[in-house]
Structure formats: structure tokens, C-alpha cells
Amino acid sequence: MHNEFMMGNQAIAMAAIAAGVNLVSGYPGTPSSEVLETVAKKRLDNCYVEWSVNEKSAMEVAAGAAYTGARTMVTMKQVGLNVASDPLMSLEYIGVKGGMVVLVADDPGPISSQTEQDTRTFAIYSKLPCFDPSSVEEAYQMVIDAFDYSEKYHTPVFLRPTTRVCHAYQSVLIRDEEEYHLNSIEGFVKDSKKWVIFPRLSNINHRLIEERNDELSTVFSSYSANKIINKDSQKLKAIAASGICYSYVLDVLEEIKTEEIAVLKVSTPFPFPYDLTRDFLKNHDEVLCFEELDPVIERALDHQCGIEGISCKVRGKLTKDSIRSGEYSIDLVREKIYNYLGLELKEDKASVNPPELPVRPPVLCAGCPHRASFYAVKQAMKGKKTIYCGDIGCYTLGNAMPLDMVDTCLCMGAGLGIAQGVNHIEPDTVCFAFVGDSTFFASAITGVVNAVYNQADMTLIVLDNSTTAMTGHQPHPGTGRTMMGDIVNKISIEAVLKGIGVEVVKTVDPLDYELAVDTVKEVANLPGVKAIIFKSPCIAIVKPNEPYKVCQGDCINCKRCINEIGCPAIFIDNGKVTIDNSLCTGCGLCSKICPVTAIRKAGEA
Amino acid sequence: MMKNIVLCGIGGQGTVLASKLIASAAMSKNIPVMSAETIGMAQRGGNVFSNLRMGEGVHSPMIAKGQADIILGFEPGETVRMLPFLKADGVVVTNKRAIMPTTATLSGFHYDADEMIDYLKTRVNKLHVIDGDEALKELGSSKVLNIVLLGAALRTKAIELSEEDIICSMEKMLKPEFMELNKKAIYYTK
Known part of the structure; x- marks a missing residue:
């Protein structure tokens, strides 16, 4: 064992490797992406790793490997779990042979997601056991435990860290290579009664799953990560917490010091450790719950009080004693605990009446080719009745002023369907769907098939920047690189579209401004489904060109x-328009817009 | 002894490396460390922060309001934004140069660095304003603002680490060809 300062996601990856993981698949998504990236960097030869095309594929690949007895992990963010839910819901009825950990990173806030869904609730719904770490250090141990429980009970299990665990750094005691678990893989053994899902099998297995989860509730009641601190506190008020909120509670109690208050920590929200919580509830009059997203612990405790006739008042989101949406901060937890215990919280005096501060919303980078693509479509469609259906990626930022080129955004790949729906009701609206290259492969292809089959009238704009930019530049099927380090054939978006039957597919460099505008004018006028691929690499993966500068003598301001x-x-x-040459990548878009050609390459100025 | 450090600025200014150097130096002295930082969408032109917590009795990586021993600000407006986190007698080391957000250019919102510095002067006793532009010009590199500010922070003694401790971390984390420049940068302010 040795100490390393690492990010939560790195600790999760190193723990999976230490647990002898043989296959890791996933789809990028904040705050989960660094797990798979770390596995790719640090894996041993007995481990295969891939970025799958989407979460559903990743889930199926990991399940197949687990059928052979391999230990597998699949990684995604919470909204990715929606994409993977079809295979996962059924997989729970079939079960696994090798340990399988489903790593789903939740995003309270949300900080970089569409929803604030809670994977603990999904665990209850899908009946999968769920582990919820409260720190980087705990996440490391929990991954190893999760593999053991998964293998012992033949079920995939969730590990659901949240942003503040995924992206926190801490010194962690990790295993050396000679201490790694070595998994012996039996291989897939044919048995159609076991591996082929049929209603009869599901009926039998459902009963077994319920019985197993009853057993796990008991087992988890003595799991070391579920615990009560200050158990012998005589105070009638107590606290229950999970995840990062538990760490916030400890920080606040460290500050209060004099208060010996009992704290229940629930690290397995499902199956809930009722045997552990029974006496805790009986010993206190009141329990205040701290948990982000859904009131999972609160409901379970309240439920136990109800069916077991315990007269403890459980407080939290359901009783409106805590916030029901958004991320919990240490400050919120501090304020609630002080109030709860009747202590006075000192006001901070450092900032009174601060001056107005600039807001800094995220924007498309200087030189981002998406800006040129959006601008070309905007110019080409001036004066027309249009709808611009956006999608998930950096290009969602095309909504910001002054571009204002994203009218809708729902979920991965949805722009295509939305555009079709609007088209069927409003045939006089020119309907556009914008989708990035990674999102195209992940979940837009079926939308194109649907549009072609059902005779929609729309223009698909593929913003191909040859990477998955928003989540940190992961490769995808169009890049020709895999996480195993292989160089493979690039899958051509143009060939895919033509194969589906999109007759007009134009590939244009969006930085070739006039051609880009003309192409949009020409293509958008044609009937049926047609596509423009705006191809230009993300500025973060190529060297910048010579910057431009404003020739002050010519600028008319x-x-x-x-x-x-x-x-x-x-x-x-x-008072003068200026170009920051440390930011300018020389894309030249501004020089095309300048009415007096005052913006020129620095060398020509 | 517990120390809470807030680093703040704009994406790309080097707050994360500064935070990692402090963490690495603390770890080599067997001081427990936790940290957290902004990652993802917010990095694109947005404001970023790192929370760094050292010492015994630290359970979470997040710093509560009024608990920071020092704020290391890479941009004056961002320093003001994080001021609620400062302890009553806490130290502030801030760069002088304001960075204008694109939205301000568009909306015509006027944002003045001097106003920020003046405000900080009225609120903070232990304020150290660093002319980062001047430093970078003299050092001949636009890449070492983080190290210049970190050096200034060490001299306030608000962080129980020395320049030598940080240089040891740099030797582990930076390419050898950058060492000379960064060593100069860390001793730049008086």
C-alpha cells in the first residue's frame, strides 16, 4: 500500500484495477469521464477498455463480459443511465457471473447536466444494490467492496458518487500491484434457462431478487460504511446523512465541538439497512436528514417509523426543513445544523455591499468553428421562418447572444426528432437540427432513419470538430482512435448519411465563410431530408493559425x-476594438464580417 | 493546524497547477490535504475556483463562508466574488489586472479593476495587490502568473509552507526546462 493524492474518479479507477477488473466500458459525461480515462492509462494487460458509442452499448458490452465471469465496470453520468436503462432493467432479472459495477456519477445542482435525477432512486426502481461514497478515500474502498458483493450475489451493483466526490482530491492509501486481485475467468457457459430472458424466467427471478434484497438489507446493516457515530449521545436530536453531505456534517460538528450529537451515515441507500437504523430511530425524538437530490434516506426512515410504530420525527425535504432541489453546500448544512441545535451562527462581515461583478457565463471559445457554422446558417436564413433545434455538447453554447442560434435543446440526439415534429405541424417553418460528431454517433442516427423513412422536410447540420470536446476530447467512431491505443478505420458520417438514404450531403469547412453561407441557402431550399457536415477541428486539438489584428487606422468603430x-x-x-492575440486562433471569421476590411492577419497589417 | 486556501480566477490562468503544487508540498510534509475545483462547462471563459484544505480534522474538500485563511485571486473581480469565504482576519493576495468578460463587451457593462481593488482595501486588512502584468513583463513569460502569486502568498506566512517546499513540488511536476523561470517567478515579489 502507498499514499497518492488523487481525484475521486482516479481513485475509483485505481480501485477497479486493484479489484482485478477485466473490462471497462463507458460513454463520457461530466462528472464521470476521468474514471475510464484513468483505467485506460493505468490498466494492466488483463484489462480491456473502450469508449462505447453510447451508454446502452457500454452497458451491454460490460454485461456480456460479466456473463463470462470477467469483472467489469461501466461508467456514465446520470443522464447516461437513462440511455442504458433498457439493458440494465432486464440485466437485473438475468444477473451476472463476474462482478459488475455500474458507475453512475450524479450531478446535484445540476452543474453540467440537463436533470437533477438521483441514481439512488433508480436503484430502488431497478432493484440494484447501490453504494454511495462520502469521500474520495471511501470511494476507493467501496469499489472493491462493490465488486465482491456483486460477484457474491450475482447482481450488477451501482456505485453513485456525486460531483464533489468525483472531482475532489484527497490523499488515498492505495494497493500496490502485487496486492491486486487476480480474477480467474471461467468463460461463458451455455445455459439458455439462465441467459435467455422470458416472462417465466423473469417471474421466478423477480421473487428471488426480492428475497435477495431482504437478505442484503440485513447484510448491509453490519457493512462498515453504514454506521452511527456518537451512538451513545443522550441528545434527543440526531442527524442522518449520506454522500458528501455526511462529510459536511462532520466538518460542522468539528467546528461546534461541544455538541456530541448522534449521526447516522447511510452508504447503501438500497437495500436500506433497517436493522442498523431501528435503534437509532427509537433512541431519538427527532432526526434531521442531509442528502442531495431525492429524499431517499428520509423516506426510508419515515417508512420504518410508520410500519414499526416508532415515534421519531424524521425531518428533511418532505417536511420542507431542507431544500428540495439544487446542490447542498457546506454553508447550507452549517446553517441548518446551527438552527436545529438552537445555536447562534455568527454573520460573516468580510463582504458588505460588494460592487457589481461581471457575470461570466460559459461561451464558445475564440476561434471555435461552431461559431462560424452557426453564423453561416443565421446569415443564409435571414428573414425566413426557422427553428434551430440544438443538441448536447459545446455547441449548446450557440444559444448565447449575439448568435442566439439554439431554439431547443432536450437530450442527446433529440434535436432531430424535435425538428421533425415541428415540421409535421408547421410545414412552412424551415427546420434545422444541429448535432455534434460524437452525439451523431451516440444517438442521432436513428433520428435520421426516422426522418428519411417518414418523409420529413428538414436540414441536418452536423458540427464535426473531430472530437468529443465538451467532456475533455475523448475519441469516438469518427476519429479512428480507440482507448486501447489502436488506429482503426474512421466511420464516415457522410457515408452513414448516404447509406441511410439522405440524398444531399454536403461537407463544407465553416471557416470558408462565403461557401458556407451559399451551401446553406442552396441545401435548405431542397425538399426532404438533407445534410450539411460542417467539418473543422476543435481549436483545442490543433495548433492555432496566425492571429488577426484590428488596423486602427481603417477601423470605423x-x-x-x-x-x-x-x-x-x-x-x-x-474605446477601440481590439483583438487579444493570446486568445485569437486566426479563424478569420471576424475579418469576413468587417465592412471595411480593417481586420487582417497580424503579418499583413 | 488547519489551513483553508481559496484560489480563484478565470479558466486558463493556472489556478489548478498552483493548487496542486501546494497540495504536493503539504503531502511531502505529511500534512493531510483535500481539494476541489471547477471542472467542465464552466471552464470555457467562466470563473474557476480551487478549494484547498490542509491539516488534521478536515472532512470535506469544500470551504465554508468565513473560513478561508487566505484567498489567492488571479483576477480582482473574482477575488471580490470569493471574499465571503475569507476569515475575519484572513489574508488576500490578488492580481491587479481585470479580465473583461465577452458579455460585458456586448452589453456595455462597465467593469473597473480599480473599483475592485478599492473595495478590497476597505474590507481586508491584510491585502497584498500584485501587479501581475509588470511581473510577467519583467520575467519575460505570460505563463507564470500563478507562480508569482503563489510566491507572494507564501511570503505572507498564511500558508505554512516555504518557497523551497514549493520548488521541491515543482521539480516533481514541471518539465526541467521550465524550472529556472518558475524559480525566478516564485521569488519575484518582495
């Missing part, structure tokens, strides 16, 4: 460059 495209490299310095 009309600010058209600023007001039209909103590039972060262009700003006003002492």
Missing part, C-alpha cells in the same frame, strides 16, 4: 465584429 459573433478574443480597449 462600428463594432459589427463584436455585435455579430461575440468572440471572446475581441474586446474594447480604451
Whole structure:
């Protein structure tokens, strides 16, 4: 064993490797992506790793490997679990042979997601056991435990850290290579009564799953990560917490010091450790719950009080004693605990009446080719009745002023369907769907098939920047690189579209401004489903070109460059439009917009 | 002894490396460390922060309001934004140069660095304002703002680590060809 300072996601990856994981699959998504990336870097030869095309594929690949007796892990963010839920719901009825950990990172806030869904609730719904770590250090041990429980009970299990565990850093005691578990894989053994799902099998297995979860409730009651601290506290008020909130509670109690208050920590929200919590409830009059997202612990405790006739008042989200949405902060937990215990919280005095601060919303980077693509469509469609259906990725930021080119955004790949729906009801609206290259492969292809089959009238714009930019530049089927380090054939988006039957598919460099605008004008006018692939690499994966500069003698200060495209490299310095040459990548879009050609390459100026 | 450090700035200014150097130096002295930082969408032109907590009795990586021993601000507006986290007698080390957000350029919102610094002067007794632009010009590199500020922070003694401790971490984490420049940068302020 040795100590390393690591990110939560790195600790989870190193623990999976220490547990002898043989296959890791996943789809990128904040805050989960670093898990698989770390496995790819640190894996031993007995471990296969892949970015799958989407979470459903990743789940099926990991399940298949687990059928052979291999230990597997599948990684995703919470909304990815929705995509993977079809195979997972059924997999629970079939079960696994090798240990299988389903790593789903939840995003309270949400900080970088569409929803604030709670994977603990999904665990109850899907009947999978769930582990919920409260710190980086605990996550490391929990992954190893999760593999053991999964293998022993032949069920996939959830590990659901949240952002503040995934992205926190802590010094962790980790195993050396000679201490790693070595998994011996039996191989897939044919048995159609076991591996082929039929209603009769599901009926039998459902009963067994319920019985197993009853057993796990008892087993988890003595699991070391579920515990009560200050158990012998004589105070009638107590606290229950899970995940990062438990760590916040400990920090606050550290500060209060004099208060010996009992704290219940629930690390397995499902199956719930009722044997552990029974006496805790009986010994206290009141329990205040701290948990982000859904009131999972609160409901379970309240439920236990109800069916067992315990007269303890359980407080939290359901009783409106705590916030029901959004991320919990240490400050919120602190304020609630002080109030709960009747203590006075000192006001902070450091910032009174601060001056107005600039807001800094995320924007498309300087030189981002998406800006040019959006601007070309905007110019080409001036004066027309349009709808621009966006999708998930950096290009969602195309919604910001002054571009204002994203009218809708729902979930991965949804833009295509939304555009079709609008088209069927409003045939006079010119319908566009924008989708990135990684999202195209992940979940837009079926939308194109649907559009072609059902004779929709729409234009698909593929924003192909040759990477999965938003989540940290992961490769995908169009990049020709795999996580095993192989160089493979790139899957051509153009060939896929043509294969589906999209007759007009144009590939254009969006930075070739005039051609881009003309192509949009021409293509959008045609009937049926047609596509434009705007192909230009993400500025973060290529070297920048020579920057541009504003020739002050020629500039008429009309600010058209600023007001039209909103590039972060262009700003006003002492009343003059100026280009920050440390940010400018030389894309040249602003030079095409300038009415007096005052923006030129630095060398030509 | 517990120390809470807030680093804040704009994505790309090097707050994360500064935070990792402090963490690494603390670890080599067997001081427990936890940290947390902004990752993801917010990095694209948004404000970023790192919370760094050292010492015994630390359970979570997040710093509560009024608990930071020092704020290391890479941009004056961001320093003001994080001021609620400062302890009553806490130290602030801040860069002087304001970075204008794109949205301010568009909306015509006026944002003035001097106003931020003046506000900090009225609120913070132990304030150290660093002219980062001047430092970078003299050092001949635009990449070492983080190290200049970190050096200034060490001299306030609010962090129980020395320049030598940080240099040891740099030797582990930076390429050898950058060592000379970074060593100069860490001793730049008086």
C-alpha cells in the first residue's frame, strides 16, 4: 500500500484495477469521464477498455463480459443511465457471473447536466444494490467492496458518487500491484434457462431478487460504511446523512465541538439497512436528514417509523426543513445544523455591499468553428421562418447572444426528432437540427432513419470538430482512435448519411465563410431530408493559425465584429476594438464580417 | 493546524497547477490535504475556483463562508466574488489586472479593476495587490502568473509552507526546462 493524492474518479479507477477488473466500458459525461480515462492509462494487460458509442452499448458490452465471469465496470453520468436503462432493467432479472459495477456519477445542482435525477432512486426502481461514497478515500474502498458483493450475489451493483466526490482530491492509501486481485475467468457457459430472458424466467427471478434484497438489507446493516457515530449521545436530536453531505456534517460538528450529537451515515441507500437504523430511530425524538437530490434516506426512515410504530420525527425535504432541489453546500448544512441545535451562527462581515461583478457565463471559445457554422446558417436564413433545434455538447453554447442560434435543446440526439415534429405541424417553418460528431454517433442516427423513412422536410447540420470536446476530447467512431491505443478505420458520417438514404450531403469547412453561407441557402431550399457536415477541428486539438489584428487606422468603430459573433478574443480597449492575440486562433471569421476590411492577419497589417 | 486556501480566477490562468503544487508540498510534509475545483462547462471563459484544505480534522474538500485563511485571486473581480469565504482576519493576495468578460463587451457593462481593488482595501486588512502584468513583463513569460502569486502568498506566512517546499513540488511536476523561470517567478515579489 502507498499514499497518492488523487481525484475521486482516479481513485475509483485505481480501485477497479486493484479489484482485478477485466473490462471497462463507458460513454463520457461530466462528472464521470476521468474514471475510464484513468483505467485506460493505468490498466494492466488483463484489462480491456473502450469508449462505447453510447451508454446502452457500454452497458451491454460490460454485461456480456460479466456473463463470462470477467469483472467489469461501466461508467456514465446520470443522464447516461437513462440511455442504458433498457439493458440494465432486464440485466437485473438475468444477473451476472463476474462482478459488475455500474458507475453512475450524479450531478446535484445540476452543474453540467440537463436533470437533477438521483441514481439512488433508480436503484430502488431497478432493484440494484447501490453504494454511495462520502469521500474520495471511501470511494476507493467501496469499489472493491462493490465488486465482491456483486460477484457474491450475482447482481450488477451501482456505485453513485456525486460531483464533489468525483472531482475532489484527497490523499488515498492505495494497493500496490502485487496486492491486486487476480480474477480467474471461467468463460461463458451455455445455459439458455439462465441467459435467455422470458416472462417465466423473469417471474421466478423477480421473487428471488426480492428475497435477495431482504437478505442484503440485513447484510448491509453490519457493512462498515453504514454506521452511527456518537451512538451513545443522550441528545434527543440526531442527524442522518449520506454522500458528501455526511462529510459536511462532520466538518460542522468539528467546528461546534461541544455538541456530541448522534449521526447516522447511510452508504447503501438500497437495500436500506433497517436493522442498523431501528435503534437509532427509537433512541431519538427527532432526526434531521442531509442528502442531495431525492429524499431517499428520509423516506426510508419515515417508512420504518410508520410500519414499526416508532415515534421519531424524521425531518428533511418532505417536511420542507431542507431544500428540495439544487446542490447542498457546506454553508447550507452549517446553517441548518446551527438552527436545529438552537445555536447562534455568527454573520460573516468580510463582504458588505460588494460592487457589481461581471457575470461570466460559459461561451464558445475564440476561434471555435461552431461559431462560424452557426453564423453561416443565421446569415443564409435571414428573414425566413426557422427553428434551430440544438443538441448536447459545446455547441449548446450557440444559444448565447449575439448568435442566439439554439431554439431547443432536450437530450442527446433529440434535436432531430424535435425538428421533425415541428415540421409535421408547421410545414412552412424551415427546420434545422444541429448535432455534434460524437452525439451523431451516440444517438442521432436513428433520428435520421426516422426522418428519411417518414418523409420529413428538414436540414441536418452536423458540427464535426473531430472530437468529443465538451467532456475533455475523448475519441469516438469518427476519429479512428480507440482507448486501447489502436488506429482503426474512421466511420464516415457522410457515408452513414448516404447509406441511410439522405440524398444531399454536403461537407463544407465553416471557416470558408462565403461557401458556407451559399451551401446553406442552396441545401435548405431542397425538399426532404438533407445534410450539411460542417467539418473543422476543435481549436483545442490543433495548433492555432496566425492571429488577426484590428488596423486602427481603417477601423470605423462600428463594432459589427463584436455585435455579430461575440468572440471572446475581441474586446474594447480604451474605446477601440481590439483583438487579444493570446486568445485569437486566426479563424478569420471576424475579418469576413468587417465592412471595411480593417481586420487582417497580424503579418499583413 | 488547519489551513483553508481559496484560489480563484478565470479558466486558463493556472489556478489548478498552483493548487496542486501546494497540495504536493503539504503531502511531502505529511500534512493531510483535500481539494476541489471547477471542472467542465464552466471552464470555457467562466470563473474557476480551487478549494484547498490542509491539516488534521478536515472532512470535506469544500470551504465554508468565513473560513478561508487566505484567498489567492488571479483576477480582482473574482477575488471580490470569493471574499465571503475569507476569515475575519484572513489574508488576500490578488492580481491587479481585470479580465473583461465577452458579455460585458456586448452589453456595455462597465467593469473597473480599480473599483475592485478599492473595495478590497476597505474590507481586508491584510491585502497584498500584485501587479501581475509588470511581473510577467519583467520575467519575460505570460505563463507564470500563478507562480508569482503563489510566491507572494507564501511570503505572507498564511500558508505554512516555504518557497523551497514549493520548488521541491515543482521539480516533481514541471518539465526541467521550465524550472529556472518558475524559480525566478516564485521569488519575484518582495
